[in-house]
Amino acid sequence: MKKSELAEKTKQELMEIARKAGLAGRSKMNKDELVSSLAALFKEKIAGSLKKAGGKQLVSTKRQAATRALTAKKAQLPARQKIKKEALVVLPAAAGKAETWQEKVEDTKFYLGAEERAFITDKELPAGYGDNRIVLMARDPHWAYVYWEINSSRIDEARRNLKSVFDKSRLILRVYDITSVEFDGTNAHSCFDIEIPNVLGNWYVNLGRPNMTFCIDIGYRMPDGGMFVLSRSNKITSPRGTFSEVSDEEWMSSEEEYKKIYARSGGAGYAGSSAELAEAVKKRLEKEISSGSVRGLEPKKSSHNH
């Protein structure tokens, strides 16, 4: 939308456009500011769509935006490397929904037409609780969120232990793939490190692999590669991103039947109205079903049986 077109709209209409576009700070803008911000935003979007970057570790808050340059270093552990089967194409679960009205309508449930109003500011929340912990949460089949807090006594311990090496050590998150193992600190299938700026913080981690089990250590990595662990997270299993290869014996049915029912229930819907995707799902199903080698590769997952 051009600036001149925007200028002709009422403030309410502009607010609505801004809301849909997710323009930050819109509630505090006057009409002129809305027009110029939206015009800039639309320009940026066109430019942005031409060179979309991916694969970086996302930083979660504005405060951390300054540290965005700090990208993850993936250091694969050479020991006990497991050969992974090629990941199945991930069905873009609910990707078609982006084009639907569901969010918009859900949002209007809370839409009263009123602009944002400021409230008397509550006192600020505590930044942390003096704990020594790291907590891992699954966001989707590929990404997890982690927050942590290391207290000063634990840092003092690290300083005492590492002595002169302390100043040369880096604060990192070490992300372990511990699928199907009782993790003892040494037997992960693989791991990678992410350098982090602070002992109190949070991060989005690109795990990249659905249906695998992970945990994260936070600690100091010494120049020789060794690590002083400050705290270890809970473990999570990333959600499944596609159909299971396991089919129950008792319920085994003809492959023809699978195809018919699955194409109907999954393919058409998730693809929005795209017939191609429905076709792609069907093709993949056929591949899955006809490829005898796939069946039985489902690893034993204790996580699915708790």
Place this chain on the structure above:
Amino acid sequence: MEKGYLALVLHAHLPFVRHPEYDTFLEEKWLYEAITETYIPLIDVFEGLVRDGVDFRITMTLTPPLIAMLQDPLLQQRYVRHIGKLIELSEKEIHRTRQQPEFNRTAVMYRDKFRSALHTFVDKYDLNLIRAFKGFQDIGKLEIITCGATHGFLPLMEGVPKAARAQVVVAVEDYKRTFGRAPRGFWLPECGYYPGVDEYLKEAGIRYFFTDTHGLLYAVPRPKYGAFAPIYCKSGVAAFGRDQESSKQVWSSEEGYPGDYCYREFYRDIGFDLDMDYIAPYIHNNGIRIHTGVKYYRITGSGFGHKEPYDHAKAMEQAAEHAGNFLFNRKKQVEYLHDAMGGRRPIIVSPYDAELFGHWWYEGPDFINYLARKIYYDQNTIKMITPSEYLEIYPVNQVATPSLSSWGHKGYSEVWLEGSNDWIYRHLHKAAERMTELAGRFPNAEGILKRALNQAARELLLLQSSDWAFIMKTGTMVEYAVKRTKGHIHGFNRLYEEIMENRIDEVYLKEREWKDNIFPDMDYNIYL
């Protein structure tokens, strides 16, 4: 004999918003608008169906916060005041538009609907709409199910299992108190399922819940019938999957019904269109312009350009046509599946936010009315059913574990865990852990200590509403969601510290009990 079933599921929910400390409070309008535009119109539809002998089945969530608000005397009185103002406004509108017949007929429609709403609310149900819904349940037309106690998104509570369990247990107890029987079904908030959460449902006596389509399709082992038959979790609780095709017919921006050009335009409201002098008494105090609910235009076309006046009669014809189209497609679907499933009758599960019907899609309740009638009178292929009834017909189902999933954008937890709202979890988790710590440290408390412990549990539950994170994400009324989140964190932490240090401030405790009065029967021992 029918070849398959339709389970229409309406999920009615609003977060607990009640501010006795103010004479009027903007966000309470969420409730008042939903009563006028959704809950009462749905009750009207159900009444009409019963009166005309149309056999229908609808499954409906009434979440504990919504039940609490609908039964709250203060909010009931405030609703009467609210609808009274709307009646007054619509009468003025009839006068104002007397020279413009194309608008005048709509003004008359509003006055009649508002008057009827007041009559339904006050005269028929004595200010308590729960009575209405309970009545339809008691005659077997409506199956009311429950939901997380405050609509907490459970997959992000996996690390604090006592808190996840409490969301289930508190809700089930609240349901029993309200409806005098145990709930059979459970709406997982936002359809948020993680493997294992069904154990809490099992423990609470729940027979079934719902997941989004991929929750079932990605189950292990792969379910034979896809999303068209329930599966049993290992716990024995049944999971029903959302049907994509019927959901798309309502939600798709290309083919979806609510965007039809005949339907009423949501965003054009006289709260913004009319002179301040005239409209001031009907918008928020201090002259903050807001929607009044009186809207005169139809969608007309995409964009914000020219709008045509709304024609309610024409919109009704369109709603009937859409109901016919919906039924036609379900019949096709059922016929196909019935064969594909080797003669087993499929269940098509079509869940929607109840507030879609009437609020944004103004004609939505009429669509449901026409749909129920067409299903009953016009054909024999498909019947409406509740999940409980389906389980009675088909008690044997495949055993499988659904996948972690939700019905939010992208299908997992991202809506409630992203840049705008991820800061809350550090505090949510800590409060949950502290609540369990308190319960362990002070078992069987009495007197003021017991009251403080129960209030801490209420603050924790209110803090966990998924609505706050959702609002922060979507960007409408964010300041309020942030205020509520911080307010409950502070409230909880203060109670925690006072309890631990044995210095409970009764004045403060009383104030919190007065404001956050949900769950009068709260027993903090569930956190143990």
